[in-house]
Amino acid sequence: MAEIFFPNVNWDRLWDATVETLYMTGMSVVFTFLFGTILGLVLFLTSKDNMWENRIIHGITAAFVNIFRSIPFIILIVLLIPFTRAIVGSMLGPSAALPALIIGAAPFYARMVEIALREIDKGVIEASRSMGASNKEIIFKVLLPESMPALVSGITVTSIALVSYTAMAGFIGAGGLGDMAFREGFQRRNEDVTLMATIVILLIVFAVQFIGDRLTHKLDKR
Amino acid sequence: MIELKGIQKLFQTKDGQVTAVDNVNLTIDKGEIFGVIGYSGAGKSTLIRMLNMLERPTSGDVILDEKDMGSLSQSDLRFARQGIGMIFQHFNLLWSRTVRDNIAFPLEIAGVSKEERNKRVDELIKLVGLEGRGGSYPSQLSGGQKQRVGIARALANNPKVLLCDEATSALDPKTTDSILDLLVDINEKLGLTIVLITHEMHVIRKICHRVAVMENGQVVEEGDVLDVFKHPKEEMTKEFVKQVTEPEETEKSLEHLFGEKGIGQVLQLTFVGNDVTKHLITDLIRTYNVTINILQGKISSTQNGAYGSLFIGIDGEPEELTKVIDHIKKEQVEVEVIHGG
Numbered sequence: 118m119a120e121i122f123f124p125n126v127n128w129d130r131l132w133d134a135t136v137e138t139l140y141m142t143g144m145s146v147v148f149t150f151l152f153g154t155i156l157g158l159v160l161f162l163t164s165k166d167n168m169w170e171n172r173i174i175h176g177i178t179a180a181f182v183n184i185f186r187s188i189p190f191i192i193l194i195v196l197l198i199p200f201t202r203a204i205v206g207s208m209l210g211p212s213a214a215l216p217a218l219i220i221g222a223a224p225f226y227a228r229m230v231e232i233a234l235r236e237i238d239k240g241v242i243e244a245s246r247s248m249g250a251s252n253k254e255i256i257f258k259v260l261l262p263e264s265m266p267a268l269v270s271g272i273t274v275t276s277i278a279l280v281s282y283t284a285m286a287g288f289i290g291a292g293g294l295g296d297m298a299f300r301e302g303f304q305r306r307n308e309d310v311t312l313m314a315t316i317v318i319l320l321i322v323f324a325v326q327f328i329g330d331r332l333t334h335k336l337d338k339r
Numbered sequence: 340m341i342e343l344k345g346i347q348k349l350f351q352t353k354d355g356q357v358t359a360v361d362n363v364n365l366t367i368d369k370g371e372i373f374g375v376i377g378y379s380g381a382g383k384s385t386l387i388r389m390l391n392m393l394e395r396p397t398s399g400d401v402i403l404d405e406k407d408m409g410s411l412s413q414s415d416l417r418f419a420r421q422g423i424g425m426i427f428q429h430f431n432l433l434w435s436r437t438v439r440d441n442i443a444f445p446l447e448i449a450g451v452s453k454e455e456r457n458k459r460v461d462e463l464i465k466l467v468g469l470e471g472r473g474g475s476y477p478s479q480l481s482g483g484q485k486q487r488v489g490i491a492r493a494l495a496n497n498p499k500v501l502l503c504d505e506a507t508s509a510l511d512p513k514t515t516d517s518i519l520d521l522l523v524d525i526n527e528k529l530g531l532t533i534v535l536i537t538h539e540m541h542v543i544r545k546i547c548h549r550v551a552v553m554e555n556g557q558v559v560e561e562g563d564v565l566d567v568f569k570h571p572k573e574e575m576t577k578e579f580v581k582q583v584t585e586p587e588e589t590e591k592s593l594e595h596l597f598g599e600k601g602i603g604q605v606l607q608l609t610f611v612g613n614d615v616t617k618h619l620i621t622d623l624i625r626t627y628n629v630t631i632n633i634l635q636g637k638i639s640s641t642q643n644g645a646y647g648s649l650f651i652g653i654d655g656e657p658e659e660l661t662k663v664i665d666h667i668k669k670e671q672v673e674v675e676v677i678h679g680g
């Protein structure tokens with residue numbers, strides 16, 4: 118059946134490409150969540166009237182975030198080739214895509230984190246202060262838990278963007294479904310391969326969206 | 340217990356300097372319920388927030404439980420705050436935590452072990468009457484229940500002082516009363532010193548022992564609640580006292596009554612801190628040859644006695660009327676002839 122509609126699809130290759138895409142997406146989501154949350158916290162905490170108010174650090178962080186958020190991803194990959202070589206050691210395989218994916222997505226996510234933290238009622242932070250909470254306790258027991266649903270729905274959106282970034286990462290030889298659709302599908306005129314790769318990418322996106330929505334809903338007690 | 344010495348707070352804003360609190364001196368005794376009343380913008384919130392240094396005074400000292408709050412180090416201040424509970428108008432609960440976990444939060448901060456936390460939370464849930472709701476989230480509670488959680492949370496570390504910033508202003512009258520009853524209960528049971536701010540005289544009347552009236556950042560009048568009710572000095576205080584003693588639209592409705600036949604004289608009786616209300620009218624009717632109509636009245640009980648006004652219409656021979664007025668005066672009730680004298 119599948120052979121009739123998709124005669125040119127090499128199923129083993131498809132499976133490998135899917136694993137590569139999942140690997141790139143998974144790893145980059147984890148690190149984006151980590152770095153984005155830290156950057157977002159820095160943006161929030163150093164902003165005006167906040168616990169670590171500091172115009173210089175805030176300004177530098179904001180500039181970094183804005184610059185890397187504005188560079189088109191395809192250009193960012195190329196710009197980061199020397200950096201990637203230095204830390205990954207090669208430009209081949211899915212790991213080579215990770216630095217660009219993370220540096221491209223973390224600033225994007227950091228802004229979402231900052232917005233989520235801003236949404237927290239100031240009164241709740243003040244109440245915690247009145248109980249004698251330290252800054253660390255306020256960050257880990259108030260700010261992060263209270264904004265968790267927004268952080269999760271933000272990382273869901275970011276993950277979906279990351280899936281499409283991984284497709285572009287194919288250009289630097291990172292592999293994955295995008296690479297497959299382009300090289301084995303488009304360049305060799307095997308439309309069925311392109312279509313099949315697209316279907317798998319869509320399935321991944323739907324799955325991410327579904328899981329993210331469920332999790333957000335479960336966490337949201339408002 | 341609490342002493343404020345020459346407290347001042349200035350805010351720098353784009354429109355210039357704002358004096359939120361201006362040279363306030365107050366002493367609040369251990370175990371008392373002290374009310375601060377004033378209109379919006381009087382500086383009440385700023386004042387109460389300086390008691391636990393959520394706001395630092397521009398000048399002046401706050402001595403709380405023998406500690407000079409302004410000079411404490413960060414960590415000493417955090418420790419001192421564990422001994423000062425605070426509740427808020429909008430409750431300020433963590434919505435991501437259940438009732439139990441909200442109440443346990445200050446205990447976590449104080450480093451209480453999990454086992455003891457559970458025990459303490461059970462006690463507190465019982466104290467504020469929230470049995471069976473421990474697993475609910477704040478969004479599943481009514482305003483009154485949320486404030487009960489707020490109170491339980493504020494009491495978790497056995498504080499000596501409880502600060503209430505408009506704790507009942509977001510609640511309906513019935514719920515307000517139940518929360519106020521709870522506060523009195525806690526004050527008596529635990530000997531807790533309570534400082535509460537409000538713009539409703541009703542709240543002061545119902546539970547406070549002493550009151551300070553604030554206007555434009557200054558305390559313009561201060562004293563025992565009953566004294567302030569009896570002899571309000573400032574115009575503003577008089578307005579607040581009227582909120583609870585005079586029935587609404589008194590004059591209008593009385594004027595309407597003056598026109599009716601059968602009403603000779605109208606007297607306004609003002610009761611302060613006594614409960615003669617019970618027998619005074621009966622005595623008058625039995626002793627003198629007069630007829631009495633109760634026209635209108637509003638008697639409120641305060642923490643140290645009843646207070647209120649009663650308007651009566653009275654008919655009889657002029658000599659009898661004079662005797663009646665003398666009798667009333669002898670009972671330590673203030674009387675004023677407001678019609679037909």
Ligand SMILES: Nc1ncnc2c1ncn2[C@@H]1O[C@H](COP(=O)(O)OP(=O)(O)OP(=O)(O)O)[C@@H](O)[C@H]1O
Pocket residue numbers: 350351352357358359377378379380381382383384385386538
């Ligand atoms: N952070 C701030 N920056 C500038 N001005 C402030 C600040 N906080 C309070 N003020 C000003 O100080 C004055 C007193 O405010 P405060 O909130 O203490 O009044 P309040 O008596 O609690 O009023 P309400 O009953 O409305 O709560 C107001 O004029 C207010 O504008």
Ligand SMILES: [Mg+2]
Pocket residue numbers: 383384385505
């Ligand atoms: Mg206020």
